[in-house]
Amino acid sequence: MIFLSIAQLIGHLSNQRPYLDPGSGSILIQLLLAGLLGAGILLRASWSRILKLFGRGKPDQTDDGEDE
Amino acid sequence: MGKMNNSQMHPASFRDPSGFLFRRDGVLYRQVNRSYQEEYELLNSSGLYSELVEKGWLVGHAEMDVEPEQALLAYKILRPDLVEPISYPYEWSFSQLKDAALRTLSIQKRALKKGLSLKDASAYNIQFRDSKPLLIDTLSFEIYKAGQPWVAYRQFCQHFLAPLALMAKRDVRLNQLLRVYIDGIPLDLASQLLPVSTRLNFGLSAHIHLHASFQRKHASGGENVSNQVAGMSQQSLEGLIDSLRAAINNLRWNPRGTEWGDYYSETSGHYSDAASLHKMEIIDKYLDQAGSGSAWDLGANTGVFSRAASRKGIPTVAFDIDPAAVELNYLACKKNKDTNLLPLVLDLTNPSPAIGWNNRERMSLLERGPVDAVLALALIHHLAIANNVPLSRLANFFQQAGRWLVIEFVPKEDSQVQVLLASREDIFPDYTQEGFETAFKQYFEIYESIPVRETKRILYLMERKCR
Numbered sequence: 001m002i003f004l005s006i007a008q009l010i011g012h013l014s015n016q017r018p019y020l021d022p023g024s025g026s027i028l029i030q031l032l033l034a035g036l037l038g039a040g041i042l043l044r045a046s047w048s049r050i051l052k053l054f055g056r057g058k059p060d061q062t063d064d065g066e067d068e
Numbered sequence: 069m070g071k072m073n074n075s076q077m078h079p080a081s082f083r084d085p086s087g088f089l090f091r092r093d094g095v096l097y098r099q100v101n102r103s104y105q106e107e108y109e110l111l112n113s114s115g116l117y118s119e120l121v122e123k124g125w126l127v128g129h130a131e132m133d134v135e136p137e138q139a140l141l142a143y144k145i146l147r148p149d150l151v152e153p154i155s156y157p158y159e160w161s162f163s164q165l166k167d168a169a170l171r172t173l174s175i176q177k178r179a180l181k182k183g184l185s186l187k188d189a190s191a192y193n194i195q196f197r198d199s200k201p202l203l204i205d206t207l208s209f210e211i212y213k214a215g216q217p218w219v220a221y222r223q224f225c226q227h228f229l230a231p232l233a234l235m236a237k238r239d240v241r242l243n244q245l246l247r248v249y250i251d252g253i254p255l256d257l258a259s260q261l262l263p264v265s266t267r268l269n270f271g272l273s274a275h276i277h278l279h280a281s282f283q284r285k286h287a288s289g290g291e292n293v294s295n296q297v298a299g300m301s302q303q304s305l306e307g308l309i310d311s312l313r314a315a316i317n318n319l320r321w322n323p324r325g326t327e328w329g330d331y332y333s334e335t336s337g338h339y340s341d342a343a344s345l346h347k348m349e350i351i352d353k354y355l356d357q358a359g360s361g362s363a364w365d366l367g368a369n370t371g372v373f374s375r376a377a378s379r380k381g382i383p384t385v386a387f388d389i390d391p392a393a394v395e396l397n398y399l400a401c402k403k404n405k406d407t408n409l410l411p412l413v414l415d416l417t418n419p420s421p422a423i424g425w426n427n428r429e430r431m432s433l434l435e436r437g438p439v440d441a442v443l444a445l446a447l448i449h450h451l452a453i454a455n456n457v458p459l460s461r462l463a464n465f466f467q468q469a470g471r472w473l474v475i476e477f478v479p480k481e482d483s484q485v486q487v488l489l490a491s492r493e494d495i496f497p498d499y500t501q502e503g504f505e506t507a508f509k510q511y512f513e514i515y516e517s518i519p520v521r522e523t524k525r526i527l528y529l530m531e532r533k534c535r
Contacts, residue, residue, distance in 0.1 A: 018187055018210075018219040019084055025283035026222035030308060032282075033274055034217070034300045037307030 079428035086207040090137045099137050100144040111209050114182035127204045153385050156430050157191040158246040159412040161395040162235050162321040168194040169228035171201040173313050185212040189224035199401040217300045225275050226252025233272050236319040240391045250424050255280035271315025323392035346521040351376045354529040358472035360440035367447035371397040378409035387414040417455050442470035449478045449485045459507035467511040473530040477504050481524050
């Protein structure tokens with residue numbers, strides 16, 4: 001039900017159409033994960049800010065974790 | 069410049085309307101279509117192109133002033149830097165596929181920061197240059213629109229996450245499913261094949277198991293969400309990419325305990341240091357005589373002798389049937405920053421076929437040749453005796469593979485051949501030095517033969533006869 005209402009909410013932003021079908025299921029699961037993962041990032045960001053306040057933050061890493 | 073008649077569209081370059089590859093007078097070009105102008109300009113003006121090319125993550129190109137292949141559609145013609153040799157994901161070892169996956173995600177994150185996003189995440193868009201994964205499709209980027217989910221998410225999971233999870237959690241040989249499923253392993257199949265315990269792993273549970281069940285549920289639900297932009301913040305999208313990265317980073321495979329991985333240490337009994345050194349000397353000398361520009365080492369194991377070629381600056385592919393040997397070779401390449409060497413998994417008794425649309429999207433092994441020099445060291449007994457291939461057929465195959473052949477004849481008296489014959493009838497009366505030379509002389513000119521010190525083996529240098 002939730003997904004149907006999300007599906008109804010969306011669709012007004014773009015006229016860009018992908019050349020590969022991304023798949024309805026694959027779009028919808030991203031929306032489900034989006035909330036979870038977005039919240040996770042926020043938490044992590046605020047946590048590292050708090051740690052930095054107390055001088056215990058880790059040095060900034062390259063965000064993609066690749067060897068430079 | 070006039071358009072020549074000897075132009076040909078690349079047989080694998082037809083899905084994306086943004087442009088295509090074509091070959092003219094032996095040179096590979098990419099036509100960028102007008103429909104892609106905005107994206108192409110942003111790729112340049114945002115600095116993403118130069119950043120990625122500088123890092124060695126994206127193939128570079130030159131804009132060319134040549135006549136377009138399809139003038140009505142054309143915006144620009146590019147000449148991409150040539151990347152060779154070409155390889156495919158079903159030929160990669162575990163870490164090669166893993167590095168290719170991580171590189172794809174890194175590129176996607178950099179792209180998002182510049183207002184672009186990958187519109188496809190095909191493993192076939194990645195090639196290896198000096199053991200480093202490289203995106204070879206300049207037209208893979210689209211303009212990122214706020215709120216948009218990742219259109220390539222499904223493809224990424226099918227091409228990278230699913231095979232890596234199966235290799236790590238079930239059996240490393242399952243990457244061979246990529247040979248059957250050219251658009252990646254279907255997630256419902258991956259979900260069924262993975263151990264139940266992977267449902268407790270957040271990354272695999274979300275991106276494979278749950279993803280597969282969402283696909284099933286919404287396959288024909290009539291919800292037309294696929295072309296629409298959904299409410300997914302950029303932060304959430306980056307979270308998704310990070311989650312995929314974590315899932316992939318957590319997948320590990322230890323290349324031990326397979327048949328060949330420990331070959332050199334275990335079999336030191338039949339190959340003394342002196343013999344090994346002498347063998348290397350002879351190969352070195354033969355390669356100098358042949359003066360090669362490209363080489364295949366067939367049955368390369370961990371690539372000890374492949375490096376005789378790659379160290380001379382010869383682009384060399386080290387093929388082996390054993391995924392553990394190829395994995396060790398690749399890890400060594402990375403560690404030592406080896407150049408000109410590409411380890412690949414290949415079963416010579418059933419080499420990579422031509423696959424895909426019209427049987428022409430992905431090249432067979434032989435279509436990627438011939439090379440200048442083929443090394444076949446400690447190999448022939450496996451093909452002739454363990455696999456019953458007659459010597460003349462072997463010679464015929466090697467003749468198609470390359471011009472020069474450095475081949476080691478391993479006679480029946482050799483301990484390794486004795487092992488192969490121990491449990492079966494010897495139906496190989498022609499498997500003698502004389503029989504070997506007779507068979508190969510049909511296809512090759514034998515220039516030199518040198519017995520390897522302290523062994524019963526002989527190393528030959530041959531050049532193929534004109535066909």
